[in-house]
Amino acid sequence: MxxxxxxxxxxxxxxxxxxxxxxxxxxxxxxxxxxEKLPQDTFQQRLLKAAAPPGITVEIRDxxxxxxxxxQEDAGQKPIILLTKTPQMMEALxxxxxxxxxxxxxxxxxxxxRSQLNKNISASPEEIASFDRLMQSGIEIYYQLVPAERxxxxxxxxxGEK
Amino acid sequence: MTLTQALILGLLYYLANSPxxxxxxxxxxxxxxxxxxxxxxxxxxxxPVTGTIIGATINLxxxxxxxxxxxxxxDMSLAGILGTALAISQGLEMNAALAVAVPLGLLGALVWVxxxxxNTVFVRLADRYVEEGKPEKVWxxxxxxxxxxxxxxxxxxxxxxxxxxxxxxxxxxASLGGNFLRILSIIGGMxxxxxxxxxxxxxxxxxARIFFFLGFLAAAFxxxxxxxxxxxxxxxxxxxxxxxxxxxxxxxxxxxxxxETGALKASKLLEPKDVRSAWWKWMYYFQSAYNYExxxxxxxxxxxxxxxxxxxxxxxxxxxxxxxxxxEFFNTENATGSAVIGLAxxxxxxxxxxxxxxxxxxxxxxxxLMGPLAGVGDTIWQAVMIPLMIVLFLGPxxxxxxxxxxLYSALFFALYYAYGYWLLKLGYNKxxxxxxxxxxxxxxxxxxxxxxxxxxxxxxxxxxxxxxxKTAIQFPMGGEKVxxxxxxxxxxxxxGLLSLLLTLGAYALLKRGWKAQYVILxxxxxxxxxxxxxxx
Numbered sequence: 001m002x003x004x005x006x007x008x009x010x011x012x013x014x015x016x017x018x019x020x021x022x023x024x025x026x027x028x029x030x031x032x033x034x035x036e037k038l039p040q041d042t043f044q045q046r047l048l049k050a051a052a053p054p055g056i057t058v059e060i061r062d063x064x065x066x067x068x069x070x071x072q073e074d075a076g077q078k079p080i081i082l083l084t085k086t087p088q089m090m091e092a093l094x095x096x097x098x099x100x101x102x103x104x105x106x107x108x109x110x111x112x113x114r115s116q117l118n119k120n121i122s123a124s125p126e127e128i129a130s131f132d133r134l135m136q137s138g139i140e141i142y143y144q145l146v147p148a149e150r151x152x153x154x155x156x157x158x159x160g161e162k
Numbered sequence: 163m164t165l166t167q168a169l170i171l172g173l174l175y176y177l178a179n180s181p182x183x184x185x186x187x188x189x190x191x192x193x194x195x196x197x198x199x200x201x202x203x204x205x206x207x208x209x210p211v212t213g214t215i216i217g218a219t220i221n222l223x224x225x226x227x228x229x230x231x232x233x234x235x236x237d238m239s240l241a242g243i244l245g246t247a248l249a250i251s252q253g254l255e256m257n258a259a260l261a262v263a264v265p266l267g268l269l270g271a272l273v274w275v276x277x278x279x280x281n282t283v284f285v286r287l288a289d290r291y292v293e294e295g296k297p298e299k300v301w302x303x304x305x306x307x308x309x310x311x312x313x314x315x316x317x318x319x320x321x322x323x324x325x326x327x328x329x330x331x332x333x334x335x336a337s338l339g340g341n342f343l344r345i346l347s348i349i350g351g352m353x354x355x356x357x358x359x360x361x362x363x364x365x366x367x368x369x370a371r372i373f374f375f376l377g378f379l380a381a382a383f384x385x386x387x388x389x390x391x392x393x394x395x396x397x398x399x400x401x402x403x404x405x406x407x408x409x410x411x412x413x414x415x416x417x418x419x420x421x422e423t424g425a426l427k428a429s430k431l432l433e434p435k436d437v438r439s440a441w442w443k444w445m446y447y448f449q450s451a452y453n454y455e456x457x458x459x460x461x462x463x464x465x466x467x468x469x470x471x472x473x474x475x476x477x478x479x480x481x482x483x484x485x486x487x488x489x490e491f492f493n494t495e496n497a498t499g500s501a502v503i504g505l506a507x508x509x510x511x512x513x514x515x516x517x518x519x520x521x522x523x524x525x526x527x528x529x530x531l532m533g534p535l536a537g538v539g540d541t542i543w544q545a546v547m548i549p550l551m552i553v554l555f556l557g558p559x560x561x562x563x564x565x566x567x568x569l570y571s572a573l574f575f576a577l578y579y580a581y582g583y584w585l586l587k588l589g590y591n592k593x594x595x596x597x598x599x600x601x602x603x604x605x606x607x608x609x610x611x612x613x614x615x616x617x618x619x620x621x622x623x624x625x626x627x628x629x630x631x632k633t634a635i636q637f638p639m640g641g642e643k644v645x646x647x648x649x650x651x652x653x654x655x656x657x658g659l660l661s662l663l664l665t666l667g668a669y670a671l672l673k674r675g676w677k678a679q680y681v682i683l684x685x686x687x688x689x690x691x692x693x694x695x696x697x698x
Contacts, residue, residue, distance in 0.1 A: 015533035016495065016540030020228050024363060025675065043598065044530050050601035051534030053541070054611055055368075109491040109529075110455050119278065119454035148235045148678055 001099060002070050005079040009090060010106035013083050014051045014058070017106065021146045022081065023053050029078040032059045034066035034089050063089065067096035087123075087130040087141075094137070102140040105154060118157050120145060131158070163207070163251045163328055170206050171243055172321030174199070176313050178239035179273070181305075184575060185446045187496035190229075191548050191574050196220040196242025196263075197559050198567045203246040211562040216249045217242055218559035218566075219256045220263045222628055223353055225552060225621075226360030228544045235678060237270025240320065247324050252332035257350025257630070258343060262331065264353060264682060266323075276315055281308050281453035288451075288460045292489050295481040297467035301447075304464040308451040345693040351630030352664060352689050356681050358621055358629065359668035364545050366669065369402070370618035377622025382657045388557030388623055395619035403612045431511050432472055437504065439468040441586045444503045445579070448496055457493035462503075462528075469507045473514045484510065487524045494532040495539025497582035501597050502531050504589025527594060538601060546613040547577070553620050560628070629661035634698055 005026040010018070013033055022028070031052055038044055039062050049058045061069055070082070070093070082100075084090055090103055107120050114122035121143060123131070131154060135141055144151035177183070178194045192198055200217010204210035224238040245263025248254055254262070288303040335343060366374060377395060380386045386394070444465035451460040466488045474481040494502065506528065513519040551570055559566035588596050600606075635647040645651075652659050664685075671681050692698040 012493070012529075012533035012536075014537050016536040016544075019537035020364065020540050020545050024367075025673070043594070046598050046602060047530060047534045050598065051537040053537075054607040109457075109493075111491060116455060147675060150677065 002072060002074045002080055003077040004070065004082050004098075004100065006104055007082040007084075007090065007100050007102070008104040008106045009084055009087055009108065011085040011108050013085070014048050017146050018081070018083075019051065019053050021148070023056060025147045026081060027079050028056060028081045030057045030059060030080045031083060032061065032066060032069065032080055033083045034061060034063060034093060035085060036062050036089075039065070063092050063096065067093055067098055070098045071096075087127055087134060091130050091134055094134075094139075100139060102142060103134065104151075105141055105143040106145060118143065118160070121157070128158070163247070163324060165325065167206055168321050168325035171203065171247055171324040172317040174202060174206070175240060175243050175320035176317040178243070179277075179316050180309060180312060181446045181450050184571075185496075185579075186448045186450075187543065188445070188575055188578055191543070191578070192571045194239045195552065196224065196238055196245070197552060197556060198571055199239060199242035200246045200559075201564055201567045203243055204250065204564075207247060207250045209250050210564050212250055213246050214559050214564050214567060215562050216246045216256050216259050218556050219260050219350075219354075219628075220245045221552060221556060221559075222624070223260065223264060223357035224267070225357050225549050225556075225624075226362070226364060228364070228540065234271055234274040236264075236267040237273060238267055240270030240273070241267030243320065244323055244327070248328050248331060251328050252335075254332070254335070255343075255347060257348075258335075258346040260350035260353055261346045261686075268679060273315055273319075277308075277312055278452055278454050280311055280315075281451050282455045284308055284451050284460060285453060285455050288463060288489055292463070292482060292485040295478045295485065297463075297470045297481070297485060300460070300464045300467055304447055304451045304460045345690055348693045348698050349686050349689040351632075352685050353682065355625070355629045355631075355661065355665040355668045356672075356678065356685055358625055358665050359672050359681070360678060361549055361617070361621055362665075362669045363672050364549075365614040365618050365621070369406075370615045373399075373615050374618040374622040377619030378626050378658070378662055379622075379656075380619075381623035381626035386623065388620060388627070389554065391623040392554050392616065392620050395616050399612050399616040399619075402615065403608055431514055432469060432507060436468045436472045437507050437586070437590055440465050440503055440507055441500055441583070443467070444500060445496065445582055448499065456489065456491045458499075459489050459492050462492045462506075463489040465503055466506060466510070469510055473510055483521065487521045490525060490528075492528060492532055494536040495543065497543065497578055498535045498539030498585060499532070500582040501535065501585040501589035502528060504586040504591070505531075505594055505597065506589075508590045508593060531594070531597065534601065535597075538606065541610060542606070543578070546610055546617070548574070550613055550617050550620075553617065553624065556624070557627070625661055625665045626658045629658070629665055631660040631664050632698065633660065634696055 005028060006022060008022070014031060018031070023031070033048065038060050045060050048060065052058045059069065090100065094100060105121060108114070108122050108127070110116060110122040113124045114127070116122045131141060135155065141154040142151040143154055143157055178189065178199065181189060184192045193202065196217045198217070200213045200215070200220070201210055202213070203217070204213015207213065220242050221238070223241070224236070227235055227238060229235070241263040244266050245259050248262060249256065249259035284303045284307055287307070288300060291299045291303060335346070362374070373395065377391060380391055380394070444461070447464055448458050448461040452458060463485060470481060470484050474484055488506070506524070509519055509524060509527070551574060555566040555570040588600065633648050633652070637645040639645050668681050668685065671684070672678065689698065
């Protein structure tokens with residue numbers, strides 16, 4: 001099992017918060033983006049690789065490829081940031097045997113089918129169901145945009161909603 | 163302080179948070195910064211030199227502050243305005259002014275949250291204009307109403323605090339006596355360590371670490387000031403980059419002819435002034451109605467309005483569809499986002515000419531670009547250029563040179579707008595492939611690495627000059643003689659060693675994930691206890 005220092009759900013993937021704060025705080029060497037569509041989209045791949053900070057490798061893989069990559073042994077224990085756009089992808093990775101203790105919820109933008117949970121998070125009913133399953137399986141999901149902000153447990157955010 | 167002066171200070175706080183006079187991120191980098199605000203407040207209160215000195219001192223705390231993706235750790239503009247005003251009108255010494263300003267900055271962050279929450283209301287209004295197909299009305303939802311709200315939540319409280327609060331705080335400090343003032347001053351001398359620690363979080367790694375110590379030693383032993391220090395280390399950095407990374411030649415951005423990008427054809431539907439007008443709107447009002455639901459969505463739609471008006475004025479249905487695709491969630495860095503404005507204008511033009519561009523194509527290119535461009539843009543401007551330029555001018559400003567904040571502002575404005583205009587042209591004329599090529603160019607990384615190294619050296623110099631930790635511990639040596647731990651030991655060994663240790667300590671805590679607020683509180687506690695028992 002490789003060394004995942006941060007597992008984050010953020011549909012903007014690599015952007016200012018990742019580049020200017022998380023990568024530095026976590027000393028990440030690798031950003032792994034797990035997504036079913038991106039591996040076929042060469043434009044987006046080039047863009048995401050170009051956006052990463054100097055010295056950081058970007059891996060873009062589909063579900064099976066990501067799970068396989070994460071489950072490999074790494075003697076060097078290189079710190080990895082795992083990014084997905086949705087909670088379902090995190091669930092699928094766990095189903096494939098990837099171990100995660102906690103998940104950072106970074107940003108899910110408003111769009112059709114999603115309702116707003118808090119300032120920066122909107123989710124569809126399917127996504128909320130996925131959050132629930134993840135939390136029931138004992139995984140802590142916390143909302144935190146950047147390290148300088150306080151983190152909030154997703155349970156409290158969902159409670160506020162109901 | 164007169165009523166008029168307090169009113170102008172209220173107005174100034176509004177301006178610092180508004181798009182005027184320098185534009186969205188232009189304002190954020192210029193009159194939102196305490197170094198510049200100090201000068202302006204100084205003019206208002208009749209003492210620009212003292213104002214500049216105090217402003218620069220307060221700015222030390224906020225060198226490393228970055229607001230990325232809609233987060234805001236503290237409001238340095240409120241700290242700058244009220245801290246400077248308090249110092250000038252009540253004769254507070256600069257370190258004490260800094261100690262009072264920092265809590266005000268934390269309080270001011272509430273304004274930011276309030277603004278983003280309240281502005282959500284204007285999303286409904288913008289959506290209504292979209293359904294009416296009226297781009298000419300979007301400014302009401304993007305500028306008029308949000309700015310009125312912003313005026314209420316900024317100008318009014320700042321005026322009240324300046325007019326009634328300054329005297330009250332000064333009375334309180336006076337009634338607490340000289341020992342309290344002495345402790346405030348100890349706190350103010352120590353706090354810049356946290357500000358510099360935050361900056362180190364972004365740049366302290368690899369070779370930059372050595373340069374940080376070299377900068378510190380050069381300032382501590384040779385007494386070099388910031389500007390000569392920066393110039394010397396600029397030379398060393400260039401040499402280092404040349405030797406270290408010179409081998410992998412960064413390829414220049416290729417001029418990809420429009421025909422080869424496939425998507426775009428040369429065309430003449432839009433006047434150059436339409437694209438320029440869209441860009442100015444973007445540079446100024448991209449974040450005027452910033453809100454938690456769509457972020458810069460209303461701003462993007464407003465920016466596109468001159469383009470849409472030109473292309474779709476005779477086609478109400480297509481107008482509505484076009485407005486709908488530009489009012490969606492959008493969030494990126496201001497100047498770098500110019501490329502997306504250029505690209506979106508070009509795509510609309512192509513669509514009107516008959517290109518097969520679906521709503522989905524617009525959404526995917528916009529959302530695909532916004533994150534990566536923000537990553538690069540926030541790094542270039544917020545993490546590198548703004549702190550580096552502030553640091554360069556901070557030294558002279560701290561010595562009362564009122565030209566320093568002015569020169570900083572002019573230089574920033576020119577660079578920022580030249581960069582934005584260049585990207586607008588790139589996006590509009592050459593399309594997405596050219597944006598991609600630019601991002602893949604290694605030259606940008608070289609600049610970032612180089613600026614990080616040079617910045618680290620200058621930060622080291624700042625620690626030596628502006629973090630002020632001195633121990634008051636003395637040992638009687640018999641008779642008249644005393645052994646002062648500070649002057650006889652530390653100053654003889656490495657001047658400023660305690661300041662260096664405090665800064666590295668603050669950095670280590672931040673690095674371990676401590677929130678800046680807690681590190682600030684800890685430093686204050688150390689200063690207070692140490693001051694009371696006689697360590698400092």
